[in-house]
Amino acid sequence: MSQIPTLDIRRFDTDREAFVAELGAAYREWGFAGIRGHGIPQSLIDEAYDAFVRFFALPEETKRKYHVPGGGGARGYTPFGVETAKGAKHFDLKEFFHIGRELPEDSKYRDVMPPNVWPDEVPEFREKGLALYGALDALGARVLEALALHIGLPQDWFADKTDFGNSILRPIHYPPITADDIPNVRAGAHGDINFITLLVGASAAGLEVRSHAGEWVPFTADEDTIVVNIGDMLQRLTNHVYPSTIHRVVNPPGDEARKPRYSTPFFLHPNPDFLIDVLPSCVSEDNPSRYPEAITAHGYLEERLREIKLK
Template sequence: MKLEAIDFLSENCEAEFVKSLHDTGFGVLKNHPIDQDLVETIYQQWQEFFNSDRKTEFTYNKDTQDGFFSSEVSETAKGHTQKDIKEYFHFYPWGQMPEELRENIELYYKNTTELAAQLLSWIEAHSPESVSEKYSIALSKMIENSQQTLLRILHYPPMQGDEPAGAIRAAAHEDINLITLLPAANEPGLQVKGRDGNWIDVPSDFGNLIINIGDMLQEASGGYFPSTTHRVINPTGEQVTKSRISLPLFLHPNPEVVLSERHTAKTYLMERLRELGVI
């Protein structure tokens, strides 16, 4: 399996994109409308933030999950024992935030959320009837005015050489939400697990936008769209001295949205957060 970037401006983009999501759980878009200068500015601003002591002024709120998570409290992926080698900041429009960084982050959040609604409408339009009839409401309506959609500003620090055995930047996992939007990071490392069990590098060309299916859409579609396992591997060679910034936007439905006979969005989220050990 090889992931190819699909031209957002091409005539067949919608169908090719949704087919990629069905086949692999991932889609990669080029020539998309997200401003790359804005992304690069955010990378630079947040690298400075993570390099400073100011981050400790915004320690996360355990009840609301907004703010800064240090490497000491970062996630342990489901089925793993070592914490990921990363630190991150959870941004919600209603949450705590360094004011000097707010303007660009709010603009990025707004633009990517609007694009996500468009992509969800594509997914619904190209779902087989037997799948679309499972959706309790339109997919794009599930996220409308949602207060749960999360922008995570991730920082993978340079490798020090004393990391615990078996620890990597992000251990193999699946996302919880409907879909995730991720501009290609400033360094490579993201891999997706193919159906044959082999790991495939996700194209990391700056300017690509990476979209993957989360558990909630897998649940809502009865498994038609797979929540594919992915990871971020440790760098080698000269890359070990470099940080990696990443900006995944996790699109979450409103809590009351019915995903399936088993779950609402809220019950599914709580179950997974307990598994991750963050609540």
């Protein structure tokens, strides 16, 4: 079975043409790649995870203080048993917290990007969460620069389309599984909604990616590697040149299932008013446009949140 590639992003500065070609090929084939050499300090990742773990250890009634009713899970806490993969019968086995972009007071996006909420009980949560948010946002911008070059766009093409993106950092807690016969899985098979997702420091195995042949390929990255995958918005923009690959988080076997799992994906979104319209450079005789109608990033997000039971 072929393996999902892991590439060193420092080669973008030292061996640009080859790196862009290899990264582009990985995404065309898999929609997934591992990125190492990213420069995000392990100490920041560890400190952020420590704050997130302490939040999830709080009593249920305390955590629910940070749930925003009617907010579609956009900010704050979403309890266990809510999110359900599109088309799935059973909810995912997880609870999570959403950290969004901090906007200036006069931002035109304030009506669709609500302010963050912060747990008083874990004072470091805000500082470490925002620091990790910023680091992953910057890394995501570098990945998008390489992908832009690969499909014939200027290197900075995505910069002013994502500088106020409705991007989300999502610390997730998958509690221990205490029964052997439950039909639910930790995260049902799904594609992500956004441009790209960066997954940092998942604490245990379980991520599986569906290949073109329909096989489920495990992808547990090394500690120094961040998993980066294509989301549905970028798939649509590129007319499926970059596929948004279906993936899931399966329940581990035996005693491993009795342990909690923590992970923190960063969902990099375009600006809410960005119009997702198929790029001419991604249309050809062999790949005619699949999406004759454009849609705004915010409109697309709202549509998908309803499908996964967050709205």
